[in-house]
Amino acid sequence: MDGQAKSHNKLTLKLCVAVLAMFGFGFALVPLYDVMCDALGINGKTNSESALQPQGMVPDTSRLIRVEFMAHNNQGIPWSFTPAQMSMDVHPGEVIQTAYFAQNLSSKAIVGQAVPSVSPGLGATYFNKIECFCFNQQPLNAQAQAEMPLIFYIEPDIPESIHTLTLSYTLYDITEKADVSEIAKTSPPITSDVMQGATHEF
Numbered sequence: 001m002d003g004q005a006k007s008h009n010k011l012t013l014k015l016c017v018a019v020l021a022m023f024g025f026g027f028a029l030v031p032l033y034d035v036m037c038d039a040l041g042i043n044g045k046t047n048s049e050s051a052l053q054p055q056g057m058v059p060d061t062s063r064l065i066r067v068e069f070m071a072h073n074n075q076g077i078p079w080s081f082t083p084a085q086m087s088m089d090v091h092p093g094e095v096i097q098t099a100y101f102a103q104n105l106s107s108k109a110i111v112g113q114a115v116p117s118v119s120p121g122l123g124a125t126y127f128n129k130i131e132c133f134c135f136n137q138q139p140l141n142a143q144a145q146a147e148m149p150l151i152f153y154i155e156p157d158i159p160e161s162i163h164t165l166t167l168s169y170t171l172y173d174i175t176e177k178a179d180v181s182e183i184a185k186t187s188p189p190i191t192s193d194v195m196q197g198a199t200h201e202f
Contacts, residue, residue, distance in 0.1 A: 059093035060156045067154075070168040071100060077173040078106040079140070092126075093156040100133065100169065103145035111178035112138045114148075114169040123165045126158040134169065137178055 067090055069083035080103040090096050104110050114134040118124040129135075133148030140146060154165070 057093050057153070057156065059091040061091050063092055063160075064089045065092060065154055065158065065162065066164040067096075068164065068166040069098070069100075070166060072168065072170045074170055074172045077110065077112060077171055079104055079110070079112060079171060080145075081112075081169075081171050090154060092154045092158050095130070095151065095153045097149065097151045099150055100148045101145065102138065102140065102148060102171075104140035104142055107142045109139065109141045109175070110173055111175045112140065113172050113174045114138065115172065116167065116169050119166045119168070120162065123158065123162050126155040126162075127165060127167070128153055128155065137174065139178070 066087060068087045069085065071081045071083055073079060073081055080101075082101055084099045084101065088096070088098070100114075102112065116129075116132070116134045118127045129150065129152045131149055131151040133150065138146070138148065152167075
């Protein structure tokens with residue numbers, strides 16, 4: 001009987017260690033995502049703070065860059081997360097305004113954090129975000145929805161070899177690390193006018 005009890009204790013200890021390891025891995029997903037991007041060169045990290053629009057920047061109307069927008073939910077976050085439009089053609093040096101839309105489909109408040117990347121990686125250094133929902137945590141009450149703005153420009157000296165940029169966001173649930181008490185009690189509804197998509201700012 002003593003041997004059986006010791007065996008059960010060892011099994012319980014192993015299970016506890018496994019649970020703690022999985023819990024820690026969940027918190028490490030965002031930094032691991034960044035490390036993998038850097039190591040594999042799959043895509044590029046964009047600016048993590050607001051960029052200033054250079055004074056006197058003139059759009060290069062002789063060129064068009066196709067910008068594709070993608071949205072991914074990390075496993076386990078019950079949100080609807082979509083771009084206002086799937087793609088647009090923009091001139092380098094042109095300031096563009098668009099948005100992503102999110103809705104918390106669960107019955108509890110959740111705080112999300114979007115992690116951006118741009119491919120090809122070479123293009124990431126020429127893609128600048130003036131305003132982005134990825135700069136801040138995004139709290140949403142149960143069933144609440146929000147429009148999340150994005151304002152960006154592509155530097156005019158982007159290499160001629162780049163014709164398409166793909167901006168991708170992966171959304172993570174960071175509720176356990178965030179202060180849920182800061183979540184607003186209500187979220188404004190999204191009107192049909194807003195859902196029409198992005199607008200261009202010249």
